[in-house]
Amino acid sequence: xxxxxxxxxxxxxxxxxxxxxxxxxxxxxxxxxxxxxxxxxxxxxxxxxxxxxxxxxxxxxxxxxxxxxxxxxxxxxxxxxxxxxxxxxxxxxxxxxxxxxxxxxxx
Amino acid sequence: xxxxxxxxxxxxxxxxxxxxxxxxxxxxxxxxxxxxxxxxxxxxxxxxxxxxxxxxxxxxxxxxxxxxxxxxxxxxxxxxxxxxxxxxxxxxxxxxxxxxxxxxxxxxxxxxxxxxxxxxx
Numbered sequence: 769x770x771x772x773x774x775x776x777x778x779x780x781x782x783x784x785x786x787x788x789x790x791x792x793x794x795x796x797x798x799x800x801x802x803x804x805x806x807x808x809x810x811x812x813x814x815x816x817x818x819x820x821x822x823x824x825x826x827x828x829x830x831x832x833x834x835x836x837x838x839x840x841x842x843x844x845x846x847x848x849x850x851x852x853x854x855x856x857x858x859x860x861x862x863x864x865x866x867x868x869x870x871x872x873x874x875x
Numbered sequence: 876x877x878x879x880x881x882x883x884x885x886x887x888x889x890x891x892x893x894x895x896x897x898x899x900x901x902x903x904x905x906x907x908x909x910x911x912x913x914x915x916x917x918x919x920x921x922x923x924x925x926x927x928x929x930x931x932x933x934x935x936x937x938x939x940x941x942x943x944x945x946x947x948x949x950x951x952x953x954x955x956x957x958x959x960x961x962x963x964x965x966x967x968x969x970x971x972x973x974x975x976x977x978x979x980x981x982x983x984x985x986x987x988x989x990x991x992x993x994x995x996x
Binding site for chain 1: 979
């Protein structure tokens with residue numbers, strides 16, 4: 769199975785900060801990568817698919833980039849609603865795998 | 876509006892069985908891949924299984940192969956997960972998710988609220 773590793777596991781930041789989360793795959797997933805946001809007590813929701821395509825309704829401050837084995841999710845100006853946990857997920861393989869998550873906390 | 880409502884969760888003893896159901900509405904169920912994804916309390920997400928539009932393709936994470944069975948009833952817009960030989964490590968919130976409408980599974984575009992399965996003696 770393809771392993772997905774996210775870093776950092778926790779990130780402390782302030783409203784207005786620009787933040788970047790990294791996701792690395794154990795082998796190439798081309799651009800078959802999605803990013804999800806999960807707020808406390810809620811189900812996840814998709815933010816980005818195909819590594820860089822913004823899901824409808826997601827604010828433009830979210831962006832994704834990368835291909836192959838290294839990917840990033842960037843939030844250009846952190847808003848109060850953005851304090852949450854973020855997961856990457858590869859879907860090149862029929863056996864889907866998620867990263868371990870990055871919790872974005874208020875500094 | 877897409878709605879996915881899971882049911883059937885609960886407390887079960889190790890070695891026991893449970894069947895989760897997911898009632899879907901707000902979209903043409905038979906056009907989409909469907910998934911089960913679980914989340915251990917306080918931990919991350921783990922994809923469990925998925926099924927294509929007509930049920931001819933089914934895939935499972937290694938740890939549940941041979942114990943769990945995913946199925947669907949397109950006439951009832953329902954997804955199921957039959958779980959046998961349950962272990963303590965299967966304890967989790969199980970989410971029903973809607974995948975893409977194309978030939979390949981992958982992204983979970985919509986999620987239910989989750990059903991808690993607890994395996995304990």
